[in-house]
Amino acid sequence: MAKLDTFNDPFDFRIRTLPEPNPDIQTLRVQSNEGVITKFENLTDDTYRVVVTCPEGSHKLCARAGQYGTIKVDGIQKPRSYSFAQAPERENPNEYTFFIRLVPGGELSAWLAEKNREGEQVKLSGPMGKFGLDESAKPMVCIAGGSGMSAVNALAQEVQAKGIVRDCYFFYGARTEKDLYLHDEIQALKDNWPAGAKFEYIPVLSEEPEGSAWTGPRGFVTQHMKEAYLDTGIVNADNLKAFFCGPPPMIDHGIQALQDAGLSLDDIYYDKFEDMRSPAPVIDNQMCVLCDECLMVKATENCIVEATNFKRDDDGITEFERVKPAHSSGLYYNALYIDEKECIRCYACVEACPHKAINPNYDKVPTTLRKF
Template sequence: MSFKVALNFEDGVTRVIECNDGETVLDAAYRHQVKLPMDCSDGVCGTCKGSCKQGTYDLGDEYIDEALTDDEAADGLILTCQMLPQSDVVVSIPAASSLCASGPQSITSTITSVNALSDTTIELNVALSEPLDFLPGQYINLGLPNSDETRAYSFSSCPGSKEASFLIRNVPNGLMSTYLSKNANAGDVLPVTGPLGSFYLRAVERPVLMLAGGTGLAPILSMLASLVQNPTSQPVYLLYGVTNVDDLVKLEALQEYADALDNFSYATVVVNPDSAHEKLGFVTDHMESVPFALADADAYLCGPPPMVDAVRQYFKDAGTNPYSFHYEKFNPSQPKEEAA
């Protein structure tokens, strides 16, 4: 028996390794040539301290209090030299991946199809040279053929498959947009680096509110795909906002997720006041439709900066913050900004 351990480094790089039953995370990492911080490896120095708030594990009682106090252990802190996973886990490592001889993975992808879903959204489907494990919600840097230029895109597909998909905003004269809409062909090979990011679906232990704007729907779709494979009894609700009704994409996929997940529901919102759409305005105008208390929920938001700022202001003005709030905002042709 073995378990997957997702090592999430402080620079946003994630490395997924296999840990055998009875093997410590530290030993498994070194077996995979990932050099996690350590000194004594006996639970004495505390150098290998990290945190784990997703998955189950055993720390035993061989470490000393100076290395890890009872209060720290109760709060989810761990020592990788003592940690024995009992399920798949996500471990936060307080060090940059470069210091652990473990940068992001570099593989290739081959275009299988490019679909114009609307005037504003392109769907890119690729076959990866090898399956890529990532946390649902994370992104990769995607390169263009014969170029050093890369762009960051969130997966809209489920982790662990050789088939991957992305929703890409069609930016006028954008480097990637122009390539995909005018020059790309099935069979083109694109470099992939990742996975990256601290925006990902945590263990679902309470209601989940998902908020998406435009192509910010991509990581939400990946999260929903993951929930189909790992169902939850908690309610999950999505508010998906766009500028014009024609910008609404992947509605068939959302309905399929609603059919597959008994506790998932969603609503779409259109900004354009001239639209005949049922819900007009911004997602913040329709928070009353959320079927649970915000204070009891984990919230996940992905969208352009004005949307992220508006939602944050809404929570502030309402005087009610979610139990936890994870967001990612994006600008065309610029690095993503994340907050956990």
Template sequence: MTEPGALDQGVTRDEWTATVVGHHRLRHDVAVIRLIGEFVPFRAGQSVEIRTAVQSEVRRRLSPALPPSLDGKLEFHVRTVPGGWLSGTLVADTKIGDEWLISAPAGTFHVDPAGDEVVMIAGGTGLAPLRAQILELARAPQPPRTYLFVGGRSPRDLYAADMLVLLAAELPWLTVVPVVERVSDPNWPDEWYEQIRAQVDVGFPADDLLEGTLADVVGAHGAFDHHQVLVCGSPAMTRATVERLVETGTPRGIIQYEGI
């Protein structure tokens, strides 16, 4: 556990402190980390910069998966980045009681709750800022119809399947479309996935999975020319998806996108 004040040195008025209260390893390379601390004045869909007591000199941008909370609740979805200085440590070594410093909210993702229908396209942990915006929309009196395309290489890469199935059941205006590049999982075991599967029996039925890349699947739907369109994922996935959207008639000017 981090000693109180371990990160006090160098704190400025533009940094806020939060303490880890939950660390849930979902896959060999993915963890959900929950914190409680000071109110952080970001907007749903933005990213923030974080540093920890373990590697206080290293900073990384992460997108909260919850909208701003006056009681200081934060949630981050973290995937190990090959060669990354901090992501692997966050996924594998985060402990309850660790202290984080959070700063520099940035980003322009936004959804108009009184605007057109919404199309969200999330690759991997690019889901986080889009999920925050879905929860923010849920506070609106009449949220617009929202379609969330969420993709992975194989079914077990859809690390938030249980949460998304339950969320779609709760929100009648939300439709979740799961997309996988192949319908069978790799033949090597992921112990964290196996543990979760033994505990949770909620997920996407196999018949609901659409096979292909996110770019291919959303492109097959034609133009989203009267929609609010948001894309978030790896830089390669984001570039490919935006280009396919434009090729199939979606105006480039209405597409909001961000690589993670």
């Protein structure tokens, strides 16, 4: 009987050693660099501008405006995903800018908030995600909330830098006036927007105290977009592209308002900011075609693994056995599995899967192509 690391060759019936995968051969779309935080500044009381500089000769991440990367620091087990906050055309060589908001219970953002982190070593990986500009010149409705300002700011910078003649209505939802930031940068975008097109910035405050000096719109940013721009015909769902970045409830409400007005979901682009409170994605192995797209973008080494011998209770999977690739019968008997304990909820695998085999709403009991 052959051992686990051998197999019976059916052609000459000899027992042969299984080949080992070469760890030096990797086909990943995600590159990783060591870097240093070279700029750290408060944008608001709980939001920081963080610039990571990588050494000369390091991998160029080749991110597009709208994409994101992960930052990992020593002492914190998992990396955290953040959108790149500037268009590549605006970044200095080997520099990557992020707007990071302090999140309750967020380990990495809490670490940042402890003190000025300039000079700290980090590991930067990317790019991930499919959020980005389309190729049309249709008017843009851009809606950001919180640190979602980062990706939408990068999109607007790309339009301006490339000279695309395209109207842009940039809505930003914040709680109070003190939570607004990028005043000079937004004004510079407006002043340098391509001739023949319109740029309008509309900050909307949801918790601004009554009686304050604020004279701008109040309430929920998506509701204001609907009532003041969509319902009045300032923007027309028949000729529009929409871009959202921020909290899932804001995005869901905005998408519904635009669809109710007749805008196709194909004309809506978004990046929902998930965190560890969100459910981990689940792979339906009966829908999986083994294309490996998810493996090419995984954020941590052990978030997506091949596994077998699952044990579970009412709360889900409690234990499983890792399978060594090339030392098994493959996914025919085993399962490609997302380990909730290792997953950082970046959802890069969900976006990468071309067959919709990964979704947080799928049955958490792993399936295989063949039971026995």
